[in-house]
Amino acid sequence: MIKILNDAEFQLVKDLIYNLSGLDFNHKNKLRLEYKLKERMQQLGYATFNEYYSFLNKRSTSSDIEIKELLDLLTVNETSFFRNKSHFKALNEHVLPEVIESNSGSFMVNPPLSIWSAGCSTGQEPYSILISSLEHKSFINSGMSLQIYATDISQTSIEIAKDGIYPAKRLHNMPLNILKKYFIEKNGKIEILQEYRKKVKYMYLNLKKGPFPRNLDIIFCRNVMIYFDDNMRKSVIEKLHRSLKSGGYLFIGHSESLSNFSDLFEFKICSGGIVYKKIGV
Ligand SMILES: C[S@@+](CC[C@H](N)C(=O)[O-])C[C@H]1O[C@@H](n2cnc3c(N)ncnc32)[C@H](O)[C@@H]1O
Numbered sequence: 001m002i003k004i005l006n007d008a009e010f011q012l013v014k015d016l017i018y019n020l021s022g023l024d025f026n027h028k029n030k031l032r033l034e035y036k037l038k039e040r041m042q043q044l045g046y047a048t049f050n051e052y053y054s055f056l057n058k059r060s061t062s063s064d065i066e067i068k069e070l071l072d073l074l075t076v077n078e079t080s081f082f083r084n085k086s087h088f089k090a091l092n093e094h095v096l097p098e099v100i101e102s103n104s105g106s107f108m109v110n111p112p113l114s115i116w117s118a119g120c121s122t123g124q125e126p127y128s129i130l131i132s133s134l135e136h137k138s139f140i141n142s143g144m145s146l147q148i149y150a151t152d153i154s155q156t157s158i159e160i161a162k163d164g165i166y167p168a169k170r171l172h173n174m175p176l177n178i179l180k181k182y183f184i185e186k187n188g189k190i191e192i193l194q195e196y197r198k199k200v201k202y203m204y205l206n207l208k209k210g211p212f213p214r215n216l217d218i219i220f221c222r223n224v225m226i227y228f229d230d231n232m233r234k235s236v237i238e239k240l241h242r243s244l245k246s247g248g249y250l251f252i253g254h255s256e257s258l259s260n261f262s263d264l265f266e267f268k269i270c271s272g273g274i275v276y277k278k279i280g281v
Pocket residue numbers: 021022023075076077078079080083118119120121122125151152153154157205206207208221222223224227253
C-alpha cells in the first residue's frame with residue numbers, strides 16, 4: 001500500500017498541479033488528491049511518490065501525456081442538461097434577443113452568433129446552449145449562422161461530449177418535443193443526432209494556458225472557477241473579458257460572483273437569473 005503524502009510531498013504536488021492547471025488543492029480536498037494519486041501510481045506501478053513525481057517533472061513527451069492524464073483524473077465533471085434553469089430563461093428572454101439585435105446592426109458582414117462553453121465537461125452545457133439557440137425565434141428570423149465552441153481540460157469528458165450519448169435518465173426533465181427533435185434512442189441510451197452534434201466544435205483547452213478565443217457574444221464558464229484560487233480566478237476573468245465582444249455576456253455558476261470585478265462586468269438579474277455584461281471594448 002502506498003503511503004499517504006507527507007506535508008512536503010503534498011506541497012510539491014499541489015504546486016505542480018496549480019502551475020499546470022490552476023486547480024487549487026488545499027487541506028479541504030487533500031484526501032481526494034491523495035486518493036486519485038495513489039490510484040494512478042498503483043495503475044502505473046510506481047511504489048513511491050518520489051519516483052512518480054520525478055517522472056512527472058521530466059518534461060518528456062511521455063511525462064507530458066501523463067500530466068494530461070493526471071489532470072483529467074483530478075477534475076470534477078458534474079453537469080446536466082439545462083443546469084440552472086434561470087440561466088437558460090435569462091439566455092432566452094434577454095441575452096439572445098439583445099446580442100442577436102446588436103449583431104444585426106453590426107458593421108461586420110453577417111457576423112455569426114458566437115458562444116463558448118468554457119469547461120464544458122461531458123457536453124450537456126453546450127448542447128443545451130445549442131438547442132436554446134436553434135429554437136430561439138430571434139435567431140431563426142435573423143438568418144445568422146451559429147458557432148458554438150466547447151472546451152475542457154479533461155480529454156475523457158471531451159470524448160464523451162463528442163459522442164453525445166447519455167443515459168436516458170439524465171434527460172428526464174427535457175420537454176418531449178425537444179427530446180424527439182434532437183435525440184434518438186439507441187440501446188437504452190439517448191444520443192444527440194449527428195447533424196446537431198457536429199454543430200458544436202469541441203477542443204482541448206486549459207484555462208491556465210489558453211489560447212482564449214476572441215470576438216464572442218456569450219461565454220458560459222459555470223462551476224469551473226470554483227476549483228481555482230483568487231489569482232487564477234482573476235487571471236481567467238480578465239481573459240474572458242477580453243474574449244467577449246463589447247456588450248457580450250458572461251454566465252458563471254450560481255454559487256460564484258464577480259463582485260470584485262465591477263470595473264469589467266455589469267451585474268444584471270434577468271428572468272431570475274444572474275448574468276454579467278461586459279463593460280468596455
Ligand atoms: C463541474 S464541471 C462544470 C461543467 C459545466 N460548465 C456545468 O456547469 O455544468 C467543471 C469542468 O471544468 C473543467 N476544468 C477544470 N479546470 C479547468 C482548466 N484549468 N481548464 C479547462 N477546464 C477546466 C473540468 O474538467 C470540468 O469538466
